[in-house]
Amino acid sequence: xxxxxxxxxxxxxxxxxxxxxxxxxxxxxxxxxxxxxxxxxxxxxxxxxxxxxxxxxxxxxxxxxxxxxxxxxxxxxxxxxxxxxxxxxxxxxxxxxxxxxxxx
Amino acid sequence: xxxxxxxxxxxxxxxxxxxxxxxxxxxxxxxxxxxxxxxxxxxxxxxxxxxxxxxxxxxxxxxxxxxxxxxxxxxxxxxxxxxxxxxxxxxxxxxxxxxxxxxxxxxxxxxxxxxxxxxxxxxxxxxxxxxxxxxxxxxxxxxxxxxxxxxxxxxxxxxxxxxxxxxxxxxxxxxxxxxxxxxxxxxxxxxxxxxxxxxxxxxxxxxxxxxxxxxxxxxxxxxxxxxxxxxxxxxxxxxxxxxxxxxxxxxxxxxxxxxxxxxxxxxxxxxxxxxxxxxxxxxxxxxxxxxxxxxxxxxxxxxxxxxxxxxxxxxxxxxxxxxxxxxxxxxxxxxxxxxxxxxxxxxxxxxxxxxxxxxxxxxxxxxxxxxxxxxxxxxxxxxxxxxxxxxxxxxxxxxxxxxxxxxxxxxxxxxxxxxxxxxxxxxxxxxxxxxxxxxxxxxxxxxxxxxxxxxxxxxxxxxxx
Numbered sequence: 263x264x265x266x267x268x269x270x271x272x273x274x275x276x277x278x279x280x281x282x283x284x285x286x287x288x289x290x291x292x293x294x295x296x297x298x299x300x301x302x303x304x305x306x307x308x309x310x311x312x313x314x315x316x317x318x319x320x321x322x323x324x325x326x327x328x329x330x331x332x333x334x335x336x337x338x339x340x341x342x343x344x345x346x347x348x349x350x351x352x353x354x355x356x357x358x359x360x361x362x363x364x365x366x
Numbered sequence: 367x368x369x370x371x372x373x374x375x376x377x378x379x380x381x382x383x384x385x386x387x388x389x390x391x392x393x394x395x396x397x398x399x400x401x402x403x404x405x406x407x408x409x410x411x412x413x414x415x416x417x418x419x420x421x422x423x424x425x426x427x428x429x430x431x432x433x434x435x436x437x438x439x440x441x442x443x444x445x446x447x448x449x450x451x452x453x454x455x456x457x458x459x460x461x462x463x464x465x466x467x468x469x470x471x472x473x474x475x476x477x478x479x480x481x482x483x484x485x486x487x488x489x490x491x492x493x494x495x496x497x498x499x500x501x502x503x504x505x506x507x508x509x510x511x512x513x514x515x516x517x518x519x520x521x522x523x524x525x526x527x528x529x530x531x532x533x534x535x536x537x538x539x540x541x542x543x544x545x546x547x548x549x550x551x552x553x554x555x556x557x558x559x560x561x562x563x564x565x566x567x568x569x570x571x572x573x574x575x576x577x578x579x580x581x582x583x584x585x586x587x588x589x590x591x592x593x594x595x596x597x598x599x600x601x602x603x604x605x606x607x608x609x610x611x612x613x614x615x616x617x618x619x620x621x622x623x624x625x626x627x628x629x630x631x632x633x634x635x636x637x638x639x640x641x642x643x644x645x646x647x648x649x650x651x652x653x654x655x656x657x658x659x660x661x662x663x664x665x666x667x668x669x670x671x672x673x674x675x676x677x678x679x680x681x682x683x684x685x686x687x688x689x690x691x692x693x694x695x696x697x698x699x700x701x702x703x704x705x706x707x708x709x710x711x712x713x714x715x716x717x718x719x720x721x722x723x724x725x726x727x728x729x730x731x732x733x734x735x736x737x738x739x740x741x742x743x744x745x746x747x748x749x750x751x752x753x754x755x756x757x758x759x760x761x762x763x764x765x766x767x768x769x770x771x772x773x774x775x776x777x778x779x780x781x782x783x784x785x786x787x788x789x790x791x792x793x794x795x796x797x798x799x800x801x802x803x804x805x806x807x808x809x810x811x812x813x814x815x816x817x818x819x820x821x822x823x824x825x826x827x828x829x830x831x
Contacts, residue, residue: 279531286524295520302527309534318543327485327537327545331530334492338526341499342519348503349512361513364587 271312278305292346292356296339303335367428368407368417369436369476376400377469384462394451397465401444404472408436424546427482434683435479435610439603442690443472446603449698449802450595457504457593464504464596467497471604478611483545484533487615491529491575494604495522501599502592514591521584525574532567535560547619557626565620565627569634572612576605578634578668579641582661586645589657594706597653598697601660606686609667613682617674624674631672632757638665639767646774653706655774656696659732662771663689666747669764672757673750680821681746688739688813692728695806698799699725704790711778712787721795722782724803731810733775734768739813744768746817 278301285298307328314324346356353360383396407417412433447468454464474493481487499522503515533545539561542549554561570581577585589597620627642662649655667685670678699721703710715722731740748761782789 279527282527283524286520292516299520299523299527302524303530306527306530306534309531310537313534313538314543317538321543323544324537327488327533330485330489334489334496334526337496338492338519338523341496342523345499345503345512345515345519348506349516352507352509352512358516361509361516363510363513364591 268312268316271308271316275305275308275312278308290357290359292349292358295358296342296346299342300335300339303331307331367420367422367426368411369404369440370426370473371417371420372400372404372407373469373473373476376403377466377473380462380466380469384460384466390455390461393462393465394447397447397451397468398444400465400469401440401447404440405437405444408433408440408476412437425483425486426477426480428480431679431683432479432610432614435607435686436476438683438686438690439475439479439607440472442603442606442687442694443468443599445691445802445806446599446694446698449694449799449806450598450701453595453701457595458506460504464501467501468599470497471501471599475603475607479607479614481611481614482547482618484536484547484550485545487547487611488526488529488533490611491608492526494608495526495575498522498596498600498604501596502588504596505593508593510591511593514588517584517591518588521574521588525571525581528567528574529571532564532571535564535567537564539564547615550619551622554623557623562626565623566630568615569627569630572608572615573634575608576612576664576667577661578664579638579661580634582638582641585661586654586657589660590651590654594653594697594701597657598694598701601656601697602690602693605660605664606667606690609664609670609682610686613671613674613679616671617679621674628672628756631668632760635665635668635672636760636763638662638668639764640665643767643770647770649774650708651706652700652703652708652711652778655708655778656693656700659771659774660693662767663732665767666744666764669747669751669760672760673754675750675753677746677753678750681743681750684739684746684813684817684821685743688731688743688810691806691809691813692731692738692740695728695803695810696725696732698803702791702793702795702799704792708777708781709787710789711781712785712789714782714787714789714791717789718791718795720800720803721791722789724807725782726779727807727810729775729779731814733772735772737811737814739810739817741814742817743813 282298282301286295289295310324310328350356383393471494474490477490499515499519502518503512505511536550539558540550541553574581642658642665646655646658670682731738734740734744751757751761
């Protein structure tokens with residue numbers, strides 16, 4: 263079970279988190295931004311599962327938490343896609359640059 | 367528990383009421399009945415009567431602080447629906463669904479104010495946020511509303527990601543392998559980097575949710591773009607309840623390691639006070655000014671988080687009540703205005719003396735002038751920081767910022783009383799609307815004259831029954 267050290271898995275999840283963050287800040291396509299958000303949430307899932315498996319193998323709290331995250335992420339994605347479709351109907355584009363009604 | 371059950375059930379009742387009736391008055395009355403039930407149910411919880419005995423496995427903990435926060439949230443929602451419920455009809459055709467979403471938000475509020483594990487905190491915050499994304503975009507044909515909702519979603523999802531990463535780090539740093547907030551620090555003497563990283567990520571994500579600087583940049587756009595009725599709801603009830611959860615989290619979980627993170631909260635509070643107040647001065651639209659003013663008020667509420675003593679907890683409840691009621695009142699008047707700029711308020715005093723007079727009391731309260739609730743709210747915040755013995759510079763800075771805030775609040779008063787104009791409201795406000803505004807103003811004044819009596823009475827009722 264312990265052939266792969268915990269730090270390796272944490273490295274993967276941290277990399278995934280920052281790939282998601284990078285995607286969220288650089289992409290201009292709303293669907294890609296949504297995917298980036300999902301990447302962030304899933305990287306945290308990996309974190310929870312890894313901590314649970316390596317540090318507290320006799321308990322299940324971390325696994326349950328990641329189940330809740332998956333459910334919430336699905337609800338969020340449903341709302342986000344509704345928002346994006348609504349914007350697409352009004353703007354005929356899914357580029358966030360097109361949504362610049364409000365400037366500082 | 368009563369509040370969580372009732373709000374979730376009543377949200378579904380509201381959705382069905384949209385199927386069975388098309389009468390808008392009927393739908394509104396169903397919502398008002400639900401809110402009255404919520405207030406009563408929460409009160410019943412306080413005096414020890416429960417609708418159902420649910421074993422929550424200590425995941426929720428119903429203490430006086432959280433239940434009082436609930437009571438203020440539900441009470442102000444009731445006032446808000448009575449005042450502005452009629453204006454929701456103008457947003458779109460789905461009145462029943464808007465009310466249903468508001469009830470779901472209140473369910474999240476009831477969880478956030480009484481959570482005892484980080485899992486419940488996360489679920490509560492998300493139950494609050496997801497309906498709010500929809501309410502922000504409720505005006506489907508309005509591009510600004512759509513854009514605000516997209517921005518709110520992206521920022522909200524990002525801060526949720528940060529919060530989850532923080533929780534994951536804290537989970538790795540506990541020795542117990544549970545999410546109970548009082549276990550997070552137990553058995554530790556030194557701060558590990560993992561623990562500190564988790565704490566800071568939680569701090570940042572909660573600061574996002576309460577729109578504290580430098581994580582506030584979504585607030586003006588979202589508050590400006592969202593339909594004004596829902597801005598009122600977001601800026602008051604939601605913000606204040608998340609603050610109750612924020613203080614609960616840091617008090618229960620990190621209270622013993624306070625000196626390690628106090629300096630970060632002090633910096634965030636100072637930045638929030640400065641940015642909120644100074645930017646509000648330059649706004650042309652009253653709606654946007656109120657968005658920045660809500661940031662500034664969040665800066666004051668952060669002082670309670672910094673101090674975390676008895677005075678701070680009492681003060682945040684008073685602040686929650688004073689701030690929510692005053693802001694709901696101003697927004698209720700603002701919704702009725704034709705023009706949202708400062709010029710739109712010109713000469714309102716001559717056209718609508720009642721609206722102008724009550725509005726003045728609300729603005730005075732927000733500015734923290736004595737004899738209004740806002741004064742004692744601010745006083746409690748400042749004295750709680752003084753009681754800690756450190757951070758006196760922050761107290762002085764906060765007082766200076768409050769002085770700046772007088773400028774932009776008084777600009778509205780000046781426009782109403784000393785400038786000529788027609789101060790046009792969209793329609794002649796009804797007698798009930800005016801009466802309710804007067805009631806709100808009276809509450810604000812009573813809070814300012816006898817704050818101790820109200821707080822004392824509330825706690826006496828709770829402990830002696």
